[in-house]
Amino acid sequence: MQIMSEKGAAGGGLRERKKRATRAALAEAAVRLAAEHGAEKVTVEAISAAAGVSVRTFFNYFDTRDDAFVVIDADAGARMRQAVLDAPAALSPLEALREAMVAELAEAEQQHELWRLHAQVLHASPHLLVRSLGAHMADETELAEAIAARIRAGGRPATASVPGAVPGPGSDEERRKALDLYPRLLAAVAGTAVRTSVEHWYARQEEGAFLDVFQEVFALLAAGLPAPPAPPA
Amino acid sequence: MQIMSEKGAAGGGLRERKKRATRAALAEAAVRLAAEHGAEKVTVEAISAAAGVSVRTFFNYFDTRDDAFVVIDADAGARMRQAVLDAPAALSPLEALREAMVAELAEAEQQHELWRLHAQVLHASPHLLVRSLGAHMADETELAEAIAARIRAGGRPATASVPGAVPGPGSDEERRKALDLYPRLLAAVAGTAVRTSVEHWYARQEEGAFLDVFQEVFALLAAGLPAPPAPPA
DNA sequence: TGCAAAAATGCACGTCGTGCAAAATTAAGG
DNA sequence: CCTTAATTTTGCACGACGTGCATTTTTGCA
Numbered sequence: 001m002q003i004m005s006e007k008g009a010a011g012g013g014l015r016e017r018k019k020r021a022t023r024a025a026l027a028e029a030a031v032r033l034a035a036e037h038g039a040e041k042v043t044v045e046a047i048s049a050a051a052g053v054s055v056r057t058f059f060n061y062f063d064t065r066d067d068a069f070v071v072i073d074a075d076a077g078a079r080m081r082q083a084v085l086d087a088p089a090a091l092s093p094l095e096a097l098r099e100a101m102v103a104e105l106a107e108a109e110q111q112h113e114l115w116r117l118h119a120q121v122l123h124a125s126p127h128l129l130v131r132s133l134g135a136h137m138a139d140e141t142e143l144a145e146a147i148a149a150r151i152r153a154g155g156r157p158a159t160a161s162v163p164g165a166v167p168g169p170g171s172d173e174e175r176r177k178a179l180d181l182y183p184r185l186l187a188a189v190a191g192t193a194v195r196t197s198v199e200h201w202y203a204r205q206e207e208g209a210f211l212d213v214f215q216e217v218f219a220l221l222a223a224g225l226p227a228p229p230a231p232p233a
Numbered sequence: 234m235q236i237m238s239e240k241g242a243a244g245g246g247l248r249e250r251k252k253r254a255t256r257a258a259l260a261e262a263a264v265r266l267a268a269e270h271g272a273e274k275v276t277v278e279a280i281s282a283a284a285g286v287s288v289r290t291f292f293n294y295f296d297t298r299d300d301a302f303v304v305i306d307a308d309a310g311a312r313m314r315q316a317v318l319d320a321p322a323a324l325s326p327l328e329a330l331r332e333a334m335v336a337e338l339a340e341a342e343q344q345h346e347l348w349r350l351h352a353q354v355l356h357a358s359p360h361l362l363v364r365s366l367g368a369h370m371a372d373e374t375e376l377a378e379a380i381a382a383r384i385r386a387g388g389r390p391a392t393a394s395v396p397g398a399v400p401g402p403g404s405d406e407e408r409r410k411a412l413d414l415y416p417r418l419l420a421a422v423a424g425t426a427v428r429t430s431v432e433h434w435y436a437r438q439e440e441g442a443f444l445d446v447f448q449e450v451f452a453l454l455a456a457g458l459p460a461p462p463a464p465p466a
Numbered sequence: 467t468g469c470a471a472a473a474a475t476g477c478a479c480g481t482c483g484t485g486c487a488a489a490a491t492t493a494a495g496g
Numbered sequence: 497c498c499t500t501a502a503t504t505t506t507g508c509a510c511g512a513c514g515t516g517c518a519t520t521t522t523t524g525c526a
Contacts, residue, residue: 015492015503043481054506059483063360126371127296134367138359178453181429185457188425192417220411224418224457248472248523276512287475292514 023061023074025051028114030068035117039069039125070131072118073108077139080104081146089154093147093183097190098218102211105194109210119202136191144187151183193218256294256307258284261347263301268350272302272358303364305351306341310372313337314379322387326380326416330423331451335444338427342443352435369424377420384416426451 029050033042044065048058062068083100091099108115122129197214262283266275277298281291295301313333320329341348355362430447 013493018492019504044483045481056484056506056508057504060505063483065482130367130371131364132367133370134363134365137366137370138363174453177449178456181450181453182457184425184429185422185454188421189418192421196414196417216410217414220407220414221418223411224415246524251523252473277514278512289476289515290474293474296514298513 022051022053022057026053026058026061027068027072030065031072031114031117031121034069034121034124039066039121039128066128066131069118069121069128070135072114076104076108077142080139081143084143084146085150087150093151093154093186094222096150097147097186098215098222101190101194101218102215105214106211112210116202119198123202133195136195140187140191143190144183147183147186148180151179189221189224190218193221196221255284255286255290259286259291259294260301260305263298264305264347264350264354267302267354267357272299272354272361299361299364302351302354302361303368305347309337309341310375313372314376317376317379318383320383326384326387326419327455329383330380330419331448331455334423334427334451335448338447339444345443349435352431356435366428369428373420373424376423377416380416380419381413384412422454422457423451426454429454 026047030042030047033046033050044058045055047065047068048055051058058068062071080100083103084096087096087099122132193214197210197217200213200217201210259280263275263280266279266283277291278288280298280301281288284291291301295304316333316336317329320332324332355365426447430443430450433446433450434443
């Protein structure tokens with residue numbers, strides 16, 4: 001089994017490291033084979049053989065063959081949430097979210113060749129693209145909860161002192177509801193920024209600049225957001 | 234084969250009507266069986282038998298067994314886009330979008346029992362929920378393009394005369410990019426409103442009020458949006 | 467009614483995905 | 497170094513999924 005650059009949270013035991021390596025090897029083999037022959041023509045047997053494990057073992061790591069094409073990094077979502085929660089308290093929720101995403105995307109860009117193949121595979125079969133979008137969206141929901149937790153915990157009501165921010169003539173009830181919705185809106189904007197910039201990056205085949213594009217898109221979308229409502233309490 | 238209330242755009246030929254009826258019968262049978270026995274325990278054979286067709290015919294209508302659980306209304310997305318395009322020119326993009334969604338959701342609510350079962354099935358198997366989210370998101374992308382087309386075609390730059398709308402000190406270049414992004418942001422907000430209100434509606438088991446909840450969530454989320462940027466030309 | 471197009475069906479076949487039990491590997495001590 | 501318990505890998509069998517192809521049935525129309 002080919003040793004891979006073990007990324008992510010450096011695990012402790014040898015067992016866990018080997019499991020992560022096997023999982024990564026399977027995912028990478030799946031993507032490379034799919035990019036070459038087309039996802040539909042790649043059997044689980046071929047993926048397993050390329051990763052050096054048995055077919056049965058493949059299904060110990062992935063519930064479905066398609067998962068190997070879609071879920072390249074299983075715990076990226078968890079890392080994102082943790083990064084949002086661990087961000088310095090001085091950052092507004094929006095800034096914390098942006099920094100967390102920039103860090104995650106920067107890490108992913110270190111393997112941009114694999115990610116380009118990944119995008120190519122998804123682009124080639126709409127079926128897989130839908131699965132990927134769904135997984136992305138499920139992560140987004142959990143991310144919204146992490147944002148909400150951060151807002152509840154953190155003392156600062158974000159960028160409350162922005163000059164353009166209207167205090168809002170809403171009642172306390174309205175502000176409470178808006179406060180419930182704000183994390184979702186934030187997560188939706190962030191997700192839209194990611195998808196849009198990935199799409200742009202994939203369309204133009206220029207190498208670098210991806211993070212710059214993301215930052216710009218994020219800023220433009222975020223310009224449409226008001227400061228979060230002040231808590232009614 | 235059980236005759237179903239043929240909904241949607243009343244098709245012309247008898248052939249198309251029968252095809253839609255068969256498709257609806259299969260989807261409904263799938264959802265009802267899944268709600269009763271659990272989606273994983275429902276075979277294609279059972280669904281086909283319940284709808285009165287052969288197993289092979291099932292696969293003439295759905296690429297996958299799971300599609301029958303997920304895609305209850307195949308052309309809802311197309312209707313949405315058409316409604317957005319056909320909305321009176323006096324409406325802003327935001328208003329046109331809201332009216333289109335309200336109309337669509339109102340129609341769906343006429344079969345709220347089936348939709349409740351549908352939500353229950355998705356809720357029971359995260360696997361299917363992800364698929365549904367992905368399909369929803371793919372529709373959202375196409376919806377954004379319809380919105381963009383409407384903005385390009387329609388004469389009015391939307392609610393440009395809103396008092397709170399800042400003209401924005403951005404350059405023409407920035408406004409052009411923001412204009413490209415605005416439809417996506419709008420679609421994202423609308424999608425978030427739908428998912429949030431559906432979630433709320435499913436959590437509380439109260440009967441009516443769904444459309445009211447949606448309108449409120451939509452308004453609260455939209456409050457975070459600025460007027461669309463004026464075209465640079 | 468007769469004819470052509472479209473849809474439904476049956477059948478065969480390869481692949482997927484799972485339960486179960488046996489074999490191999492690992493961590494921890496004596 | 498060797499033993500032992502826990503974890504992981506693997507093989508095997510089996511039901512279900514999904515597809516290609518030829519055939520039969522149904523529909524639309526003259």
